[in-house]
Amino acid sequence: MVAPPRLNRLAVAEAADRYLTSVQVESVRGVLSPATARSYERDVREFAELVGSGRVLDDVTGEDVDDALVRYQASPDGRFSDPSRKGAPGRSVATVNRFRQSISRFFAHAARQCWVQADPMQWAAPPARSRDRLRVERTALSASAAGALLQASAVAPAAGPSRAGPVRSPRSDQALALRDRLVVALLLVLGPRVSELARADVADFTREPEETRWRIVGKGGSIRTVALSAPLAAALEEYLRELRPRLADRRPDDPDAQRALLLTWRGRRVDTQTVRALLARAVERMPAPYRRPATPHALRHTTATLLVAEGWDVKVVAELLGHRSIATTGVYLDRIEGELAAAIRSHPLSAGLTAPEATVAGPPPGG
Template identity: 45%
Template sequence: MRPAEVQRITVEEAADRYAELVRAKTVTGALAPSTAEIYTRDVHTFVALAGTGRVLDDLTGEDVDEVLLRFARKPDGRRRAPVPADGSAPLQSAFSQARFRRSVSAFFRHAAVAGWVQLNPMRAVTVTSRQRGGLRPERRALTREQAEGLLGSARALAAAGPEEGRRADQRTELRDALIVLLLATVGPRVSELTRADVEHFFTNDGVRYWRIFGKGGRTRDVPLPRGVAQVLDAYLAERRARAVDTPALLLSWRGRRLARGDVQAVIDRVLARVDPDRRRSVTPHGLRHTTATHLLAAATDMDAVRRVLGHSDLSTLGRYRDELPGELEAAMRAHPLLGGPGAETGGSREA
């Protein structure tokens, strides 16, 4: 039901009120703090792009279309890679654009109920993902060669000594290596990684486990590969030597819990050490895709992969399975109904 009288408040005021509501929901447990942080950040980005002094009810579908386009073309502030020679900068990914649109939609749904707008302008939005430049890339997961290059760079970083001239409390080599190894082999959500505490890692029957606190208050115990566990133990030993007084696993060099936005910069630093022929830019979510894709490509039980990633059902897992170059050819070469000479693709003789 439409409100009898609309409150003509500015975009900025509406966003501030909405942010207060979102923060209140974290107190009651209706929203996870990480989700509330995303909603609040996206809505304030919307304010900056739409104009702080404009009246919210005056915005039309065309105005929101323009904001979506401007966001799509907005440089990705999480990426700290050098700006290319042509002056271009990394733009928003398809995932970021879809998330931003969902946040803005939730904001306007509340605005309609609260009486800040007569009609929800999102219903009149016409801009498509193609116009936003937000088509989903064919592959988010790294290929085997790219993944091996990144993991090799992380292992080499962990084995290298501290950089000359840096204080002990400013050394981040082991931390950076651990971040990349955990993301690429275990595939946690970035929020799960940054929320991890030292006490969440334990040993059972000689195997190192990570108790991951995921969505909806669910937990899962994931065993760590031996090489990852070794880097973890080396990092924890270095951390104990510094006598750090905080439960957080991953710390900035200032001793604070690492923020979600810092993780991409860590990945980029490790990527810079990879041979250019094996290097491809990737996000934390792309490494989650990489974990799922390569576990499934190795014929790992689907339910086991689901539990590693923390999905509630198998249907979600399908979105994380990306196509790998050459996998169809490999599957046909190992066809279970054929065997012996001539079984390989293109190897049969004409009758």
């Protein structure tokens, strides 16, 4: 008879350290993307603080998990330095559900390693739903709004007053219009994840007279290659020729900066927050009728929605976005205003429902 495995009663902090070591191994092997690994680490570290890092992990109950989730949801969202930019205090339902998934993965690993007798997540309250089957609001921009955003990204903001005089010297973002236009164009036309864009290197682009291609390193180390349209390739060439060399010269001894496609004013590789900030500035410069909050992920939705609306097969769109399943792509497709009415008007049976021509009544048969 085989003896059951022996329970290893680790403290929460030690269990978290061991688990996150395995997460880093998966990241190095390409099973997890670096961004996903960082997200797991951030969530598990915070969970350890919420339940008590010195407690024995096997003593954590479903009620403890529920209490940690409630306190996590009520805590300030660190992504928003300006609270007025967030619609409500605390964390969103989607953020809490992501945190819950990270903790579920942690406890599943703990159960396999015999750090807990049973997974407490099975007794925790079920996750909240962020929305019903229908979306609360559209995420994708219309074609007109997307065009307005692209135009706004290429316009440098006007110089404002300074303390010393009526006009101040141009801000750093005024000299980065070529970069900002390229970023928004790549997000709108090709729909990459913001992390994929931030870690793109110049060497990832194959630039030939006939065609320019981008080798995108996606989730889990997956690779996909997409072709740039002629206008998009021209915007890339202009940025590489006119602006990037000046930015790269500011950090000549930084090997990462010398490789990176997109650089900040100080010559460092841009991060995801930089991309979100430049997008927010472009939104502020949009005409008022089109102006609405937009994130890099919203532009990814826009790419998918507009391509499908133009008649492209959803399988092609899934390949462009780097989705392994077209079911995932379906989540990205938002309804375009007026689309339902247009579909009803173009229904193949609509023509057969027209009223028949009136006929002149004649005398009855035999009359």
